[in-house]
Amino acid sequence: MIVGGGPVGHRVAERLRHHGHDGPVTLLDAEPGPAYHRVLLPALLDGSLTPADLRLPDLPDVNFRHGVSAAGIDRRLRQVRTTAHDRLPYDTLVLATGARPHLPPVPGLRHASGWLIDGVTGLRSRTDCTRVRGDDIVVLGGGPLGVETAAALRRAGRRVTLVHPGPYPLDDRLDADAGALLTRHLAGLGVELELGRVAAGVQPGKLSLDDEWLLAWDTLLCCTGVRPRTGLAEAAGLAVRTGVLVDAAGRTSDPAIRAVGDCTEPGGSLLTGWEQAEAVARSLTGKGVPRGLAAGRRPVFRLRVPGLTLGVLGDGRGGGGDEIVTYRDPARSRYARLALDPAGRLRAAVLTGLPQALATLTQLYTTDTPLPESRLALLLGRPAPRTGPLPELPPEAVVCRCNNVTKGALTEAWDSGARTAEALAEATRATTGCGSCVDDIRGLCREFAGSTA
Numbered sequence: 001m002i003v004g005g006g007p008v009g010h011r012v013a014e015r016l017r018h019h020g021h022d023g024p025v026t027l028l029d030a031e032p033g034p035a036y037h038r039v040l041l042p043a044l045l046d047g048s049l050t051p052a053d054l055r056l057p058d059l060p061d062v063n064f065r066h067g068v069s070a071a072g073i074d075r076r077l078r079q080v081r082t083t084a085h086d087r088l089p090y091d092t093l094v095l096a097t098g099a100r101p102h103l104p105p106v107p108g109l110r111h112a113s114g115w116l117i118d119g120v121t122g123l124r125s126r127t128d129c130t131r132v133r134g135d136d137i138v139v140l141g142g143g144p145l146g147v148e149t150a151a152a153l154r155r156a157g158r159r160v161t162l163v164h165p166g167p168y169p170l171d172d173r174l175d176a177d178a179g180a181l182l183t184r185h186l187a188g189l190g191v192e193l194e195l196g197r198v199a200a201g202v203q204p205g206k207l208s209l210d211d212e213w214l215l216a217w218d219t220l221l222c223c224t225g226v227r228p229r230t231g232l233a234e235a236a237g238l239a240v241r242t243g244v245l246v247d248a249a250g251r252t253s254d255p256a257i258r259a260v261g262d263c264t265e266p267g268g269s270l271l272t273g274w275e276q277a278e279a280v281a282r283s284l285t286g287k288g289v290p291r292g293l294a295a296g297r298r299p300v301f302r303l304r305v306p307g308l309t310l311g312v313l314g315d316g317r318g319g320g321g322d323e324i325v326t327y328r329d330p331a332r333s334r335y336a337r338l339a340l341d342p343a344g345r346l347r348a349a350v351l352t353g354l355p356q357a358l359a360t361l362t363q364l365y366t367t368d369t370p371l372p373e374s375r376l377a378l379l380l381g382r383p384a385p386r387t388g389p390l391p392e393l394p395p396e397a398v399v400c401r402c403n404n405v406t407k408g409a410l411t412e413a414w415d416s417g418a419r420t421a422e423a424l425a426e427a428t429r430a431t432t433g434c435g436s437c438v439d440d441i442r443g444l445c446r447e448f449a450g451s452t453a
């Protein structure tokens with residue numbers, strides 16, 4: 001029994017079948033309608049995708065119950081009570097209840113009853129997207145979600161103001177040079193920026209900032225972080241800190257209950273939600289958790305704002321003693337800062353406006369390969385005089401990080417007849433997330449075609 005049909009719960013169900021579990025699998029999800037790819041919600045706001053495009057693949061051998069919530073867990077009887085008033089038995093329960101938007105404690109945001117006032121919303125579900133109405137949108141929070149959402153709404157022709165307390169958006173990931181380029185890009189799109197300011201009070205249709213500035217809004221969209229959804233686990237007496245506490249195989253303090261994804265302790269595992277799903281499915285089918293898992297140790301962030309390439313590898317900063325390579329070309333909106341260890345391996349990087357370099361550096365970073373001698377040639381995307389050939393990616397290398405598609409899965413799909421980037425996307429869903437791996441997939445097509453010619 002899986003509770004929660006977000007991307008990670010859905011993935012657990014799919015991997016259980018993949019690894020040969022042949023008993024019944026039931027998945028309860030509070031949201032009505034089929035499971036969907038949550039990270040693509042901004043594409044609904046700008047109209048570039050429809051709800052159908054976001055749909056995750058159907059899993060014919062899984063008993064999905066959409067629009068049904070788990071209301072309680074009876075650990076002694078191993079039963080889940082549902083909002084549909086039934087009691088469902090389980091042998092193993094997997095909690096994948098995700099996270100909910102965290103809204104700041106700004107006076108006036110809620111009624112005395114605790115409900116949000118009309119027009120205020122977070123952005124976490126398809127339903128939240130339908131709450132975004134009117135021409136004037138104020139987005140609170142200049143993290144990735146706030147920036148991507150503000151840009152998407154602007155593309156849709158709304159008047160958008162982004163309010164962020166830092167000196168520039170994404171200030172916890174970017175240095176000042178990259179931050180200045182991002183600020184300039186957003187301003188160029190027509191996003192109004194209120195930087196260094198915080199929301200001080202809300203009234204219907206009006207927001208006052210700390211300096212008394214008043215902004216008018218039809219929708220006030222709070223992109224101000226998330227908190228693990230742990231109510232069910234806590235009520236059942238499981239060990240919870242900020243999130244549900246789990247080990248590497250997702251085991252909670254009850255051996256019959258696992259937990260995965262955003263409902264687990266943030267930072268408690270170096271595994272991504274995808275990797276947790278794989279680890280749980282393997283462990284439940286007796287396969288053991290592979291040692292190679294832990295892409296979370298080499299975090300790669302790519303902003304999804306069309307027309308702007310911006311990526312951060314690692315923490316973007318690097319450590320003391322690192323060799324620092326910087327490249328600035330502000331007139332062309334290009335900037336890179338690389339931090340290299342004494343062996344010439346990339347520890348961290350921030351890049352804007354350099355798509356080819358970002359693709360190459362991401363591969364070198366995730367495979368922990370030293371950079372070629374000519375860093376400038378690499379940054380400019382020219383064929384670099386290499387000290388050796390770029391390593392061929394191993395089968396377990398993740399090429400599409402949004403959908404966790406490995407090179408091995410792409411090779412399998414190619415061998416089964418998917419012989420173009422589009423056919424590979426259809427077969428594996430690679431490229432259908434943020435789209436930033438399209439060039440990598442095309443490169444692999446050339447590599448595959450060469451080896452099967």
Ligand SMILES: Cc1cc2nc3c(=O)[nH]c(=O)nc-3n(C[C@H](O)[C@H](O)[C@H](O)COP(=O)(O)OP(=O)(O)OC[C@H]3O[C@@H](n4cnc5c(N)ncnc54)[C@H](O)[C@@H]3O)c2cc1C
Pocket residue numbers: 003004005006007008009010028029030031038039040041042068069070071096097098099100123124125145229232260261262263273
């Ligand atoms: C717009 C957007 C962009 C994002 N971009 C990125 C990104 O680029 N990279 C990244 O790593 N992450 C990104 N995220 C975060 C990413 O979406 C989450 O990490 C991911 O969705 C977590 O999946 P999950 O299945 O653990 O939880 P969720 O997606 O939150 O799903 C949990 C599900 O459980 C259901 N549920 C909860 N309680 C119950 C209950 N009691 N009974 C039944 N069902 C229940 C909920 O309704 C929900 O459907 C983004 C998120 C958003 C909204």
